[in-house]
Amino acid sequence: MARTEDLTGRRFGNLTVVEKTDRREDNYVLWRCRCRCGGGKEVLAKDLKAGKVRSCGCLVHEPRGSRTDLSGRRFGRLTVIRPTDRRDGKGCVYWLCRCDCGNEVEVTGDKLLYGNYRSCGCLKEENMKMISQRSHRIDGTCIEILENRKHRSDNRSGFRGVFRIKSGKYRVDIGFKRKKYYIGVFDDYNEAVQARLYAEHLVHDRFVEAYHEWKDRADRDPKWGEEHPLKVDIDWKEVFSFKN
Numbered sequence: 001m002a003r004t005e006d007l008t009g010r011r012f013g014n015l016t017v018v019e020k021t022d023r024r025e026d027n028y029v030l031w032r033c034r035c036r037c038g039g040g041k042e043v044l045a046k047d048l049k050a051g052k053v054r055s056c057g058c059l060v061h062e063p064r065g066s067r068t069d070l071s072g073r074r075f076g077r078l079t080v081i082r083p084t085d086r087r088d089g090k091g092c093v094y095w096l097c098r099c100d101c102g103n104e105v106e107v108t109g110d111k112l113l114y115g116n117y118r119s120c121g122c123l124k125e126e127n128m129k130m131i132s133q134r135s136h137r138i139d140g141t142c143i144e145i146l147e148n149r150k151h152r153s154d155n156r157s158g159f160r161g162v163f164r165i166k167s168g169k170y171r172v173d174i175g176f177k178r179k180k181y182y183i184g185v186f187d188d189y190n191e192a193v194q195a196r197l198y199a200e201h202l203v204h205d206r207f208v209e210a211y212h213e214w215k216d217r218a219d220r221d222p223k224w225g226e227e228h229p230l231k232v233d234i235d236w237k238e239v240f241s242f243k244n
Helices: 045-049 109-113 122-134 143-147 189-220 222-227 236-240
Strands: 015-025 028-035 040-044 078-087 093-099 104-108 162-164 170-176 179-186
Touching: 015 040, 028 045, 040 045, 078 104, 093 109, 104 109, 162 189, 170 189, 179 189, 179 236, 189 222, 189 236
Parallel strands: none
Antiparallel strands: 015 028, 028 040, 078 093, 093 104, 162 170, 170 179
């Protein structure tokens, strides 16, 4: 009888051979293997050598992009340490990663490969802080947001502050100083948009104009700026009186 080749310690895909077992299958020896994901499996030597079995079965359930060994790779601030036993709903492996800031986080392979995660969360916090520092927020109102208003696609009408309600009509609101003000309900979409633009002109544009006038003087005379905080009076009766 030919001597059985010792496969102990050898790697085949995600499997590392631990030891030979006393079990046989079709007269072939089964080898006990440890998978990179932490699982275990007994495999025939011929199947290991032929590449027919390369994991405990976890690769079968993982998205194709997650079958790559990510150990040691960097994604933004994250360095991949090792795979964990966790799986998401799609069967994708969670990888333990260490962030440059020192925190550790578990992220699925597909989210790493697709660039959805680049830190433990510290990068987002830093970006938000940076944005906050660059923004000028006066009395709960961000000047940059008002100056760079755009059409919105996150409501049913497609225009900021205009919302299509169940009746088929359009409700118009406007936000100012952390409050929402109800403008009215309109049968016609274009009329609703015009009402919103009219309100923006009387509220947002007037506030921005007043801010820049106040800032120009405050920059020239900081003491005056401290003694005279910005105040903007809005004529809400005029805002609510829109007629197309």
